[in-house]
Each structure stands twice: as C-alpha cells, then as structure tokens.
Amino acid sequence: MNNNLKKKLKIYWKGWGCSLFVALIIATSFKSAIADWNIVPTGSMKPTIVEGDRVFVNKLAYDLKIPYTTWRIAEWREPQRGEIVVFYSPADNKRLVKRVVCLPGDTIAMLKNRLFINGRYLKYEPINDQSNDKASGQSCFMENLTGRKHPVMISPYHSPVRSFGPVIVPEGRYFMMGDNRDNSADSRYFGFVDRNRIVGQATAVVASLDINNNYRPRWERFFTKLP
Numbered sequence: 001m002n003n004n005l006k007k008k009l010k011i012y013w014k015g016w017g018c019s020l021f022v023a024l025i026i027a028t029s030f031k032s033a034i035a036d037w038n039i040v041p042t043g044s045m046k047p048t049i050v051e052g053d054r055v056f057v058n059k060l061a062y063d064l065k066i067p068y069t070t071w072r073i074a075e076w077r078e079p080q081r082g083e084i085v086v087f088y089s090p091a092d093n094k095r096l097v098k099r100v101v102c103l104p105g106d107t108i109a110m111l112k113n114r115l116f117i118n119g120r121y122l123k124y125e126p127i128n129d130q131s132n133d134k135a136s137g138q139s140c141f142m143e144n145l146t147g148r149k150h151p152v153m154i155s156p157y158h159s160p161v162r163s164f165g166p167v168i169v170p171e172g173r174y175f176m177m178g179d180n181r182d183n184s185a186d187s188r189y190f191g192f193v194d195r196n197r198i199v200g201q202a203t204a205v206v207a208s209l210d211i212n213n214n215y216r217p218r219w220e221r222f223f224t225k226l227p
Contacts, residue, residue: 036057036059036199036200038054038055038057038086038095038097038202039052039053039054040052040053040054040055040097041211043180043183044097044098044178044179044180044183044184044185044186045084045097045098045099045178045179045180045184046153046179046180046183047140047151047153047179047180048084048099048150048151048179048226048227049084049097049179049202049205049226050208050221051211051212052208052209052210052211052215052218053205053207053208053221054205054206054207054208054209055084055086055097055202055203055204055205055206055226056202056203056204056205056206057086057199057200057201057202057203058200058201058202058203059199059200060200061077061200061201061203062075062076062077062078062079062198062200062201063075063076070088070196070197072196078103078195079100079103079174079195079198079201080100080103081100081101081102081103081106081145081146081148082099082100082101082145082146082147082148082150083099083100083148083201084097084098084099084100084201084202084203084226085097085098085099085100085176085198085199085200085201085202086198086199086200086201086202087176087193087197087198087199088197088199089190089197090190090191090192090193090194090197091185091189091190095199096176096186097202098176098177098178098184098186098187099145099150099176099177099178099179100174100175100176101115101117101145101175101176101177101187102117102169102174102175103169103174104169104170104171104172104173104174105168105169105171106118106168106169106175107119107165107166107167107168107169108165108166108167108169108175109164109165109166109167110161110162110163110164110165111163112162112163113154113159113162113181113182115143115145116165116166117145117146122143122144122145122146123143123144124141124142124143124144124152125141125142125144126139126140126141126142127139127140127141127142127151137155137156138153138154138155138156139153139154140152140153140154141154148227149227150179150227151179151227152179152180152181153179153180153181153182153183154181154182155180155181155182155183157182159181159182159183161188161189162181162182164188169192170192172194172195173192173193173194173195174187174192174193174195174198175187175192175193176193202226203225203226204223204224204225204226205221205222205223205224205226206222206223207221207222208221208222
C-alpha cells in the first residue's frame with residue numbers, strides 16, 4: 001500500500017468514516033438489545049398475525065441483554081401466559097413468533113384442539129366474522145387463556161397433534177403455540193423453549209404487506225395492537 005493511499009484512508013477515517021462507524025454500532029446495538037421488528041412469512045399465527053405483517057418486538061419487555069448476545073444484564077419480569085413472544089427455535093435456531101401458552105411448572109394437555117391447563121379446560125367461543133375462511137372450511141374461536149382472550153384458527157383437516165399430554169413444563173422453560181392450531185410448528189414439535197432463547201415481546205403490527213397481491217399495503221393493519 002503506497003503512502004498516498006494510506007494518507008487518503010486516514011483522511012477518510014478522521015473525516016466521516018469514524019462517525020459512520022460509530023453511528024452504525026449505535027444503530028445495530030439499539031436493534032439488538034432494545035427494539036426491533038420481525039417480518040412474519042407464514043400463517044402460523046393466523047388470524048392474529050397474517051403473512052406479510054411486520055411486528056414490533058420490545059426487547060426490553062423482560063430484561064436487558066448485552067448487544068449481539070443472549071446474555072442478560074438485568075431482569076424485571078418473566079413472560080406471561082397469553083403474551084406473544086419472539087424466540088429462537090430449539091430445532092433450527094430460526095426466529096419464530098408464537099404465543100406463550102404455559103409457564104414453568106404448568107401442566108398442559110390438549111384434547112381435540114381444546115387446551116387443558118393446570119386441571120381445567122379452557123373456554124372457547126365461536127367467532128362469526130371475516131376471520132372465518134369459508135372457502136377453506138377454516139373457523140375461528142375466541143380462546144380464554146386465563147383471562148387473556150385471543151382468536152385461534154381451526155382447520156377442517158385433522159392435525160396429528162390435536163391431542164397430547166398431559167406434560168409438565170420444566171423450570172426455566174415455556175410451552176409455545178401458534179394461534180393457527182392446525183398449521184403451526186411449535187412446542188408440540190420442537191419441545192419446550194428455554195428462557196434464554198426468548199428475544200422479546202411482540203406487541204403490535206407496525207406495517208403489513210399483502211404478499212399475495214403484489215405486496216400492496218394493508219393500511220387497516222398498520223399500528224394495530226396484538227391481543
């Protein structure tokens with residue numbers, strides 16, 4: 001490397017190169033440890049979250065982590081039953097968006113898509129609105145997950161995991177499920193999720209693009225709170 005090139009690189013670095021580097025570190029650190037968004041490519045959380053939604057992820061909901069790691073510096077609360085979280089899958093380490101169905105120490109079972117948690121069956125109410133896809137035969141029900149109500153979708157085609165358990169959730173782990181109960185790869189397939197794998201809480205849809213309609217914006221879904 002000749003002297004002229006070295007001088008130019010030093011001038012570049014002392015000029016705006018160093019500032020750009022610092023700004024990049026700050027921006028990526030913010031995204032890594034404080035807030036981010038997650039693009040949802042599948043329908044495993046329908047009807048709550050649909051394909052093409054961008055969900056806001058609050059990474060400070062439960063704890064503070066060292067940027068670029070899963071090491072926790074401080075903790076203020078644990079994930080609660082019914083909350084939607086983003087976590088790394090135990091199966092392939094991909095980031096997933098699912099609902100916390102059971103907490104450490106809970107007993108869970110399912111019989112024909114009806115959850116049984118800690119000795120009692122959950123209540124389900126039919127939903128008669130546009131959430132039901134009559135063409136495919138899918139139907140939606142309001143599930144009461146110990147005080148937190150949210151919709152779940154049921155398919156007419158029987159899933160092999162409509163019934164299981166009972167099983168006890170180990171300490172430090174969580175049982176996750178998708179709201180699209182017959183079309184979700186969740187804890188029924190890959191098992192319990194360790195607390196350290198949870199990235200943060202998904203709280204809202206910040207933007208939504210219809211991937212089946214030339215990625216047109218779904219304006220009605222922008223900035224909507226997740227149940």
